[in-house]
Amino acid sequence: MNQNKYNEELLSFPKTRRGEETLEKITNSAEQLFGSKGYTNTSINDIAGGADVAPGTFYIYFKDKLSLFRYLVNKLEFTLRKELSVAIKDCESRFDQEYFGFRTFFSFLNRHRGLFKIIWEAQFVDPDLFKNYYETIAISYARRIKAAQENGEIRKNIDPAVAAYSFLGICNFIGLKWIIFDDKPVPDEVLRDVMSIIKDGAFSV
Amino acid sequence: MNQNKYNEELLSFPKTRRGEETLEKITNSAEQLFGSKGYTNTSINDIAGGADVAPGTFYIYFKDKLSLFRYLVNKLEFTLRKELSVAIKDCESRFDQEYFGFRTFFSFLNRHRGLFKIIWEAQFVDPDLFKNYYETIAISYARRIKAAQENGEIRKNIDPAVAAYSFLGICNFIGLKWIIFDDKPVPDEVLRDVMSIIKDGAFSV
Numbered sequence: 001m002n003q004n005k006y007n008e009e010l011l012s013f014p015k016t017r018r019g020e021e022t023l024e025k026i027t028n029s030a031e032q033l034f035g036s037k038g039y040t041n042t043s044i045n046d047i048a049g050g051a052d053v054a055p056g057t058f059y060i061y062f063k064d065k066l067s068l069f070r071y072l073v074n075k076l077e078f079t080l081r082k083e084l085s086v087a088i089k090d091c092e093s094r095f096d097q098e099y100f101g102f103r104t105f106f107s108f109l110n111r112h113r114g115l116f117k118i119i120w121e122a123q124f125v126d127p128d129l130f131k132n133y134y135e136t137i138a139i140s141y142a143r144r145i146k147a148a149q150e151n152g153e154i155r156k157n158i159d160p161a162v163a164a165y166s167f168l169g170i171c172n173f174i175g176l177k178w179i180i181f182d183d184k185p186v187p188d189e190v191l192r193d194v195m196s197i198i199k200d201g202a203f204s205v
Numbered sequence: 206m207n208q209n210k211y212n213e214e215l216l217s218f219p220k221t222r223r224g225e226e227t228l229e230k231i232t233n234s235a236e237q238l239f240g241s242k243g244y245t246n247t248s249i250n251d252i253a254g255g256a257d258v259a260p261g262t263f264y265i266y267f268k269d270k271l272s273l274f275r276y277l278v279n280k281l282e283f284t285l286r287k288e289l290s291v292a293i294k295d296c297e298s299r300f301d302q303e304y305f306g307f308r309t310f311f312s313f314l315n316r317h318r319g320l321f322k323i324i325w326e327a328q329f330v331d332p333d334l335f336k337n338y339y340e341t342i343a344i345s346y347a348r349r350i351k352a353a354q355e356n357g358e359i360r361k362n363i364d365p366a367v368a369a370y371s372f373l374g375i376c377n378f379i380g381l382k383w384i385i386f387d388d389k390p391v392p393d394e395v396l397r398d399v400m401s402i403i404k405d406g407a408f409s410v
Contacts, residue, residue, distance in 0.1 A: 037329070040245050040246075041245075041329075094408075095408060116325070116328065117328050117329065120321070120325035120326075120328065121325075121326070121329070123321065123322050123325065124242070124243045124246075124322065124326070134378075134381065134382075134386075135386065138382070145407075152409055153408060153409060154407050154408055154409065155405075155407060155408070155409050157398075157401070158398045158401060158402065158407055159394070159395065159398050161382070162379070162395050162398040162399060162402075163398070163402065163407050165375075165378045165379055165381075165382045166374075166375045166378065166379065166399060166402050166407075167407075168374075168378050169371075169373075169374030169375045169376070169377055169378030169379065170370075170371045170374045170375060171374070172374055172377075172378065173339075173370045173371065173373050173374030173377065174367070174370055174371065174374065176339065176370075177339075177343070177366070177370045181336050181340065189364070190364065190367050193362075193363045193364050193367040193368070194367060194371060196360075196362070196363060197363065197368065197371050197403070197406065198402070198406055198407055198408070199406045199407075200360075200405065200406040200408070201402065201403055201404045201405040201406040202350075202359050202363055202368050202371075202372075202403055202404070203299075203300060203358060203359055203360070203403070203404045203405070204357055204358060204359065204360055
């Protein structure tokens with residue numbers, strides 16, 4: 001059985017393949033609806049309808065809409081961190097890890113286009129969940145940066161938390177501009193400039 | 206008469222000092238409410254109550270709640286850009302402009318603590334308004350970066366739009382972490398590390 005934190009919200013863990021598929025249909029429907037019209041404007045009936053299941057089926061897995069929202073946010077955070085971890089595991093340098101990390105985030109955002117709506121609406125729905133989403137990502141990011149300081153790749157005179165939040169900010173805002181506003185994948189030359197900024201800064205020496 | 210873009214939302218421009226004060230009370234009440242419980246959960250009666258004016262007074266200035274929301278977002282954007290422009294006008298280098306620009310944004314966020322709730326809820330309320338808020342700020346930022354490339358302060362091999370969105374991202378996420386999550390002013394040493402990252406990058410040479 002899957003012990004990931006997001007599963008804490010589940011009333012019952014699916015016991016069959018068919019149950020897993022049903023849970024996934026409910027989650028996907030919620031992601032689609034929360035990520036377009038939003039949590040506040042979405043009902044459990046809407047979610048069940050989008051998943052093509054009876055409203056009663058919803059209550060096999062979740063106590064209420066809030067519980068599903070928390071499950072979804074925690075699952076997005078877990079899935080993103082897992083994809084990042086897979087993407088960087090064979091990299092030989094911290095710089096390559098950053099490069100593949102940024103690419104992975106952009107690909108994730110492209111596949112989860114409602115991400116910013118869902119996460120930032122959590123400011124209202126459940127402020128601790130919102131904070132926890134970014135803090136969990138930042139803490140794991142800062143841990144990797146610290147390791148790269150210890151092996152001499154990243155400068156030691158920068159607080160790893162400051163670097164982590166700075167890089168997270170770059171990632172999120174570059175994704176916001178190119179993927180969400182301009183509705184296209186992040187061009188290679190944009191990623192190249194981003195990497196150049198985090199490596200050497202933007203100012204002339 | 207004030208020709209700022211945000212005034213386009215006004216049904217009538219206040220003609221007396223007292224009228225100006227009333228409009229300001231309504232705007233402040235809206236900022237406080239939209240920035241805590243949110244646009245969706247706030248009624249015109251709540252706003253009038255918070256401003257200590259009769260509901261009818263609201264309709265002297267605004268057609269509806271959406272119109273006030275647009276006025277508020279555009280006013281926040283205008284006010285922020287004006288504060289930034291004043292803060293950097295006597296700086297002798299682009300680096301100093303960045304330093305005072307970051308400080309000014311942090312101070313603004315500290316005085317407008319509902320900013321992120323208001324701006325990111327605009328994703329649902331009025332997606333073009335949301336996009337316009339960041340695009341307007343980024344375009345004016347990129348213009349200054351371009352000027353600093355022309356005089357040799359910022360490297361010419363970076364797209365100014367990429368630098369602008371990267372710096373905006375850093376600014377927003379450092380503010381999110383220290384001011385909103387940790388509920389304190391951004392410490393001097395955090396700003397020093399941020400400046401070091403944008404100047405020289407984070408990697409060892």
